[in-house]
Each structure stands twice: as structure tokens, then as C-alpha cells.
Amino acid sequence: MQTLTVETSPAPAQSSWLKTYYFLRFGVSAAWVATAFTVAKDSPQLAAALLVAYPLWDAIANVLDARRSGGLTRNRSQLLNVVVSLLAGVAVIAALNQGMSAVLVVYGIWATLAGLFQLVTAARRWKSYGAQWAMILSGAQSALAGIFFVRMAGGTAPIGIGTVAPYAAFGAFYFLLSAILLTVSDARRGAKRARR
Numbered sequence: 001m002q003t004l005t006v007e008t009s010p011a012p013a014q015s016s017w018l019k020t021y022y023f024l025r026f027g028v029s030a031a032w033v034a035t036a037f038t039v040a041k042d043s044p045q046l047a048a049a050l051l052v053a054y055p056l057w058d059a060i061a062n063v064l065d066a067r068r069s070g071g072l073t074r075n076r077s078q079l080l081n082v083v084v085s086l087l088a089g090v091a092v093i094a095a096l097n098q099g100m101s102a103v104l105v106v107y108g109i110w111a112t113l114a115g116l117f118q119l120v121t122a123a124r125r126w127k128s129y130g131a132q133w134a135m136i137l138s139g140a141q142s143a144l145a146g147i148f149f150v151r152m153a154g155g156t157a158p159i160g161i162g163t164v165a166p167y168a169a170f171g172a173f174y175f176l177l178s179a180i181l182l183t184v185s186d187a188r189r190g191a192k193r194a195r196r
Contacts, residue, residue: 014068014069015129015182015186017068018065018125018129018182019179019182019183019186021061021064021065021068022175022176022178022179022182023175023176023179024061025061025171025172025175026172026173026175026176026179028057028061029168029169029171029172029175030169030172030176032050032053032054032057032168032172033165033168033169033172035050036050036161036162036164036165036168037162037165040161041160041161041162047160047161048096050161051092051096051103051107051161051164052089052092052093052096053089054164054168055085055086055088055089055092055107055110055114056085056086056089058081058085058114059081059082059085059086059089062078062081062082062085063078063082065078066078066079066082075121077117077118077120077121077124078117078121080113080117081113081114081117081118081121084110084113084114084117085110085114087110088106088107088109088110088114091106091110092106092107100159100160100163101153101154101159102153103159104149104150104152104153104159104163104164105149105150105153107146107149107164107167108145108146108147108148108149108150108151108152108153109146109150110146111142111143111145111146111149111167112142112143112146112147112150113143113146114142115138115139115140115141115142115143115144115145115146116139116143117139118135118138118139118142119135119136119139119140119143120139121135121139122135122136122138122139123136129182129185132178133181134174134177134178134181135174135178137174138170138171138174138175138178141170141174142167142171145167145170149163149164149167
């Protein structure tokens with residue numbers, strides 16, 4: 001009796017979406033970082049708007065991704081990420097009245113929780129899509145950066161949007177790397193199928 005081996009691979013449409021999603025996340029993060037390091041450093045109003053917008057964009061992005069992956073109820077880590085990111089956006093608005101140290105504490109708590117939820121999401125996707133190690137590493141690094149932010153907020157070093165921008169820059173890098181790795185992984189799968 002012959003045993004059939006079924007190869008589990010992601011649906012082309014879903015894999016294509018994930019690559020698009022990672023490239024989109026890279027593009028938005030890269031634009032945020034560029035603005036933070038240039039125009040926003042001399043404009044407190046723009047810096048404040050960017051600081052509020054960053055976690056809100058994270059919430060929107062997770063909603064968009066979850067909709068393509070079965071919805072938020074089937075993706076609890078993304079649901080939690082959405083909730084935490086929305087709360088962070090609101091908390092940043094309140095913290096801006098108390099100063100950048102308070103904002104950095106909010107960012108620290110958000111980065112820690114959002115990073116852990118991203119790590120869980122990437123680990124869950126590993127079996128279906130592969131090429132998720134960069135997202136796992138990004139989530140872990142985000143969690144560690146969050147702890148560093150909270151500790152830094154209690155120090156005497158000057159704090160501004162430039163303090164947060166490198167964190168966003170690393171996020172942009174990891175999204176780009178994940179998109180490239182997924183593209184290479186899909187190309188290898190395609191070549192393997194073509195040889196059969």
C-alpha cells in the first residue's frame with residue numbers, strides 16, 4: 001500500500017499578501033523614521049503627531065493582516081496587539097502633557113507587549129510560511145527595547161523623538177528582511193515544484 005505524502009505550503013494568494021504586508025510595513029516605518037530624523041526634530045507638533053501615529057499605525061496594520069488571515073478572533077496575538085497599540089496611542093496623547101519621559105514609558109510598555117505578541121504571531125506562522133525568524137527576532141528585540149525605554153525614562157539623558165526613531169528603524173529593517181526572505185523562500189518552492 002502506497003503512502004501519500006502531502007506537502008503543506010502556503011496558498012499563493014496568502015503568501016503574496018504576507019510579502020506585500022511586510023513591504024508595506026517597511027515603507028511606512030522607513031518614512032516615519034526619515035521624517036523623525038529630519039523635519040520632526042525641529043517641529044514639536046509634528047514630533048507629537050508622529051509619536052501618536054506610530055502605535056496607531058501598528059494597530060491598523062495588524063487589523064489589515066488579520067483580515068487576510070482569518071480575522072482577529074482566529075489570531076488572538078494580533079487581536080491583543082491591536083488592543084495594546086490603540087491604548088498606547090491614546091496613552092501617548094495623555095503622556096505628551098507630562099513630558100517626553102512619560103511618553104517614553106508608554107512606548108516602553110507598548111514596545112514590550114507588542115513585541116511579544118509579534119513574536120507569538122511569527123512563531124505561529126513559521127510552520128505555514130517559513131522565513132519567520134526575522135519577525136521572531138524583531139519581536140524579541142522590541143520587547144527588550146521596551147524595557148530599555150522604561151529604564152531610560154527615569155534617567156537624566158535628554159529624550160526626544162530621536163530616542164524612539166532607532167527603534168522604528170530596526171523595525172523597518174526587520175520587515176524588509178522578512179519580505180525578502182519570504183520572496184526567496186517562495187521562489188525556492190516554485191523552483192522545486194517546477195522540477196517535479
